[in-house]
Amino acid sequence: MSQLSMRDALNQALHQEMARDERVIVLGEDVSGGAGGSSGEREASGGIFGVTKGLLPRFGDQRVIDTPISESAIIGAAAGAALAGLRPVAELMFADFVGVCLDQIYNQIAKFRYMFGGRSTCPVVIRMAMGAGMNMGPQHSQSIYAMLTAVPGLKVVVPSNARDAKGLLIEAIRDDDPVVFFEHKALYPRKGEVPEEPYTVPFGEAGLLREGEHVTVVALARMVPFAEKAIDALVKEGITCDLIDPRTTSPLDIDTILESVEGTGRLVIVDESPPRCSFAADVASMVAEKAFGALKRPIIQVTPPHTPVPFAPALERLYVPGPPRIEAAIRQAMARAT
Amino acid sequence: MSQLSMRDALNQALHQEMARDERVIVLGEDVSGGAGGSSGEREASGGIFGVTKGLLPRFGDQRVIDTPISESAIIGAAAGAALAGLRPVAELMFADFVGVCLDQIYNQIAKFRYMFGGRSTCPVVIRMAMGAGMNMGPQHSQSIYAMLTAVPGLKVVVPSNARDAKGLLIEAIRDDDPVVFFEHKALYPRKGEVPEEPYTVPFGEAGLLREGEHVTVVALARMVPFAEKAIDALVKEGITCDLIDPRTTSPLDIDTILESVEGTGRLVIVDESPPRCSFAADVASMVAEKAFGALKRPIIQVTPPHTPVPFAPALERLYVPGPPRIEAAIRQAMARAT
Amino acid sequence: MTDAPALSPQRLRHAYRQMRLIREFEERLHVEIATGEIPGFTHLYAGQEAVAVGVCEQLGDGDYIVSTHRGHGHCIAKGCDVLGMMKEIYGRRDGLCKGKGGSMHIADTSKGMLGANAIVGGGPPIAVGAAIACKIRGNRQVSVAFGGDGSANQGTVFEAMNMAVVLKAPVIFVMENNGYSEHTGAAYAIGSCDLAGRARGFGMPAECIDGADFFAVYEAMGRAVARAHRGEGPTTLEAAITRFYGHFEGDPQNYRAKDEVARHRRTMDCLQRFRARVEADGSVAIADLDAIDAEATDLIDRAVREARAAPAPVEADLYTDVYIQY
Amino acid sequence: MTDAPALSPQRLRHAYRQMRLIREFEERLHVEIATGEIPGFTHLYAGQEAVAVGVCEQLGDGDYIVSTHRGHGHCIAKGCDVLGMMKEIYGRRDGLCKGKGGSMHIADTSKGMLGANAIVGGGPPIAVGAAIACKIRGNRQVSVAFGGDGSANQGTVFEAMNMAVVLKAPVIFVMENNGYSEHTGAAYAIGSCDLAGRARGFGMPAECIDGADFFAVYEAMGRAVARAHRGEGPTTLEAAITRFYGHFEGDPQNYRAKDEVARHRRTMDCLQRFRARVEADGSVAIADLDAIDAEATDLIDRAVREARAAPAPVEADLYTDVYIQY
Numbered sequence A, B: 001m002s003q004l005s006m007r008d009a010l011n012q013a014l015h016q017e018m019a020r021d022e023r024v025i026v027l028g029e030d031v032s033g034g035a036g037g038s039s040g041e042r043e044a045s046g047g048i049f050g051v052t053k054g055l056l057p058r059f060g061d062q063r064v065i066d067t068p069i070s071e072s073a074i075i076g077a078a079a080g081a082a083l084a085g086l087r088p089v090a091e092l093m094f095a096d097f098v099g100v101c102l103d104q105i106y107n108q109i110a111k112f113r114y115m116f117g118g119r120s121t122c123p124v125v126i127r128m129a130m131g132a133g134m135n136m137g138p139q140h141s142q143s144i145y146a147m148l149t150a151v152p153g154l155k156v157v158v159p160s161n162a163r164d165a166k167g168l169l170i171e172a173i174r175d176d177d178p179v180v181f182f183e184h185k186a187l188y189p190r191k192g193e194v195p196e197e198p199y200t201v202p203f204g205e206a207g208l209l210r211e212g213e214h215v216t217v218v219a220l221a222r223m224v225p226f227a228e229k230a231i232d233a234l235v236k237e238g239i240t241c242d243l244i245d246p247r248t249t250s251p252l253d254i255d256t257i258l259e260s261v262e263g264t265g266r267l268v269i270v271d272e273s274p275p276r277c278s279f280a281a282d283v284a285s286m287v288a289e290k291a292f293g294a295l296k297r298p299i300i301q302v303t304p305p306h307t308p309v310p311f312a313p314a315l316e317r318l319y320v321p322g323p324p325r326i327e328a329a330i331r332q333a334m335a336r337a338t
Numbered sequence C, D: 001m002t003d004a005p006a007l008s009p010q011r012l013r014h015a016y017r018q019m020r021l022i023r024e025f026e027e028r029l030h031v032e033i034a035t036g037e038i039p040g041f042t043h044l045y046a047g048q049e050a051v052a053v054g055v056c057e058q059l060g061d062g063d064y065i066v067s068t069h070r071g072h073g074h075c076i077a078k079g080c081d082v083l084g085m086m087k088e089i090y091g092r093r094d095g096l097c098k099g100k101g102g103s104m105h106i107a108d109t110s111k112g113m114l115g116a117n118a119i120v121g122g123g124p125p126i127a128v129g130a131a132i133a134c135k136i137r138g139n140r141q142v143s144v145a146f147g148g149d150g151s152a153n154q155g156t157v158f159e160a161m162n163m164a165v166v167l168k169a170p171v172i173f174v175m176e177n178n179g180y181s182e183h184t185g186a187a188y189a190i191g192s193c194d195l196a197g198r199a200r201g202f203g204m205p206a207e208c209i210d211g212a213d214f215f216a217v218y219e220a221m222g223r224a225v226a227r228a229h230r231g232e233g234p235t236t237l238e239a240a241i242t243r244f245y246g247h248f249e250g251d252p253q254n255y256r257a258k259d260e261v262a263r264h265r266r267t268m269d270c271l272q273r274f275r276a277r278v279e280a281d282g283s284v285a286i287a288d289l290d291a292i293d294a295e296a297t298d299l300i301d302r303a304v305r306e307a308r309a310a311p312a313p314v315e316a317d318l319y320t321d322v323y324i325q326y
């Protein structure tokens, strides 16, 4: 067990899976870098976020493929390679770029198995970096997992820590269904205990990171550490919460959430994406249908406003739900009690 | 006041707005058709669905522009023309095709005003045909308004009848914000009373199509006539419902829905798109937060399953929520009362 | 001819059979669709048979193709079961895709047929991916992307072409220029009016061929496959061809001159031209071809009979085949 | 020179001033970013000034440009206010975009500057649309799409090129080939290694020009604009150029030979070459250029001072500028 950043945990998962299964390939822009450069040095990059470092020297350019800036061809190539028996891991760099390749994700990869009557598999993993917090502006900071969670045929992973990230990525690569894997940019450097050997974290099983009596808090990705902060701050006031990290939004472990709400009667959902047709709304609607009787209070959603992600640090800080807003929401859930 | 199909009502709106404002242009694939054909006849098409008929002969090929199959360039061109002072109405044909041009819709058009600090406008209307019911299969039958309702910066229109369709399209063309306009394929031939003269139907104002005491039913597009059928069938049993057609999902007239739920305490939402992160979930989550106290029963969502749209008529019929399922949901909302 | 060895009589009979089967399949669909019995909308391949067959006769089950919305011909040429196809088009439970895909999504990956595609330009990137798999295996497999003149304007196709050149992927882009995308002429929608030239601009060789001449297609495809086998990467074949019917069944075709199709049926019928050629060089007995025609008619009769009688999907089928495990 | 009239001394001084201003702006940002005071990530245009300026000196406020993630030079060349730009890059409330867009989204539609763009390939379709507006107005306006060698592989760019040819849209595609897309060489990512040739494949004329030579760019642009005015549609200009810094600030540039940038700074500095030329032909006094250099330094000093001092956006700003009315 060693302390690894989420970046290094993901990198370790890729190394271990490529070593284990020669059908696994990696493709994307600058996953290695350096091709056609004047220094002649390959792997000048190892991925813009460094997640694919060391793969090219170790596995060669047949399996670690630098591509032109052609996302539709990247994702489409991953789809075709998968139909032809490989297990591609495609890197889209920023999740915001789904705009130029969505068709291959939502009309092709997600639907092949169904359209073809269950007679084919398309074991693709599409990695993409998400989230605000680095002042990258409206087109490089979005959290769009809801858009893809809505697509039947896709599985969607949104890890919150290094340990889960490694296990979930290995699970994703071994899964025979297509998987979209979101990596929060702000979490890349965050360290955690990560076992050296390969292991998997199953899809559709939420993590219970705090246990309490009063409020159920559901959070994803970077919202998880923020929620932990808020929850821990309230303990001294005698307010205790269940903190549930679904880890995968599709499949979703709704049972763990419902069970918790049966106990607490209060639900706060923290989501980094804007509120409309969001993951927060999704969870709220399921609870309003399936645990309605247990609810003592209105379900509270903590999200950014219905706006793009601002560039200016002063605004982005206000845009992203932080510990203070989460704390306030939990208090509100309690307050209304009296 | 004459009986017009939704197709003809939309066509009339386009004719009247192009005549009124020379900045209005129409572009898309086969909006006229016939260009480069051996018969030499222009307007061989008038739009695959016939909505743009008669525009080319009347307004000429400078303002009615047939394009290659290049959706990113079509939508991007609409964006650029709008920034340059025109008021383009782009036709995407099938809504399913957003996959090949989403970037121009969600990263460009939707964000220009915000990214540019409010110093520009992008008055684009993007028309697209949606919905199942014609056995067009998984890639030509989707209802993806939730995906675009989630995008800050876009307005989203989903009309359910000819009269609204004309007024909403005129409103969309005159609106200075970008508007995505969904037209349900199965509603094109459906006739209704449509005033001859130009008129507008405001965004963010729901239609109240039935008034009742027991259950609030929210439905969009083709789900509206289905809901009417279900609701009318229950009247003889003494079950009466409010039927609310939001008409626009963004902005959303949530107040009318909340008011109705305050009265009925029961909510059924009918949505033609799959359940995850859907418009149904969106409405349910708002009610669970803002009208929680008034709710007597769990909120019921009537949606297709979490699957692509099947081709076979036998399956598609089961996939689309029809009057019987809606009726059953309303009964269920009542039943639990005892 | 230098590149491809002369075809044996049975190879010739097989090629003819495939073309006739496609023609029969489509002509029959044209009739059956008019009865209103067939759901959805259907794009017929009749007239273009020599392209699909000329290309696929150079391929084996290990090679891959991706197709389009006008995919019946490609599917048959690549070996998909015509009975299963017909049932699929009728929306039957034992159709090739259990009735879930329909005419525009017929696929059989076990035959290397990676799917018809209802998204114009959806296929070529997928073909590049299959070619990457072929290249990694180093087993002389190739991948083919069929596409129309209209699809050639979709950005995804250009991306696929450039990436194929960059990766020296063994993929052949077969551009079937039938002169129209829906109701718009290629002469209008393709700025350069030259698909092959555009492909050359991407740095790959491109040949223009007569799509109604099976032998021309077959030989050009042979050269393209040989290039791929030599590790020289992608090739584009632009086939001049025509469709005998409308864009989809029910298309009034006002964009076409009244006599256009009749003229093409006289001069561009690949079956007539195949017959004329083998009759001239005596490589196959005309009687054999007549026998093949009769077989084809019988098989398609049977396909329609069985499809009509086949059971529709049931409610339980609604929820299956989305995920392998969820 | 035949196409463009010889430039007057003050036009020459203006062009030089614009190039110097861009250089100064970027060199200074390079220093300030190192202090960690500037948020986000920034792509510097230093080294490419002659392209932006050579192109925009042929344009007026009524003409349009779309830019890229490396947009500062295009913005300045098209007349955006450098004080407002600097404040934007610092994320200030009175920045050109109120601090909401930042370095990659600077725009001023009143100047015909339709936006930098953080999506590679996002701009060209937008430029075609602006060109459609120009064409409808028939007022001799043109539209320009700036893009890099890497963006040239994005399908949207190909779609825009073909559509521009089809519609004879008055748009000029300026491809700034600086040899790299991020950390990958153009020699690898562009299969044909020939952007101009690819553009010709789409049916438009394309010129290759020395992007470090203001006069070469200016004259080629003059020819392209003249074509557009004659109603002959789009032109592509491929400018061979280099960037003096990394892809973004902080890029270690391991993909570049140790001496590459130094060599380019010696041979491809558009400012040195401009000075040499006007000194040789005596069209502008070197003293004037020195004065311009000093002014530029002062202006950028002031821009940084004011940006540092400028107020940050406030909470109320978070909710505004999404819709005109909602």
Ligand SMILES: Cc1ncc(C[n+]2csc(CCOP(=O)(O)OP(=O)(O)O)c2C)c(N)n1
Binding pocket: B029, B069, B071, B093, B097, B100, C043, C069, C070, C118, C119, C120, C121, C147, C148, C149, C150, C151, C152, C178, C180, C181, C182, C247
């Ligand atoms: C992305 C996308 N845009 C538009 C369409 C609608 N559409 C279906 S077929 C077609 C024409 C295709 O023309 P071509 O590629 O020449 O093929 P052909 O029909 O001639 O065989 C169009 C525009 C689509 N299915 N997908």
Ligand SMILES: Cc1ncc(C[n+]2csc(CCOP(=O)(O)OP(=O)(O)O)c2C)c(N)n1
Binding pocket: A029, A069, A071, A093, A097, A100, D043, D069, D070, D118, D119, D120, D121, D147, D148, D149, D150, D151, D152, D178, D180, D181, D182, D247
């Ligand atoms: C659609 C999309 N894909 C990838 C990126 C990431 N990215 C930003 S700049 C860049 C390289 C662009 O290279 P080029 O077009 O040559 O412009 P240059 O940076 O050389 O000015 C890449 C890949 C992006 N911003 N958008």
Ligand SMILES: [Mg+2]
Binding pocket: C148, C149, C150, C176, C177, C178, C179, C180, C181, C182
């Ligand atoms: Mg065609």
Ligand SMILES: [Mg+2]
Binding pocket: D148, D149, D150, D176, D177, D178, D179, D180, D181, D182
């Ligand atoms: Mg570059």
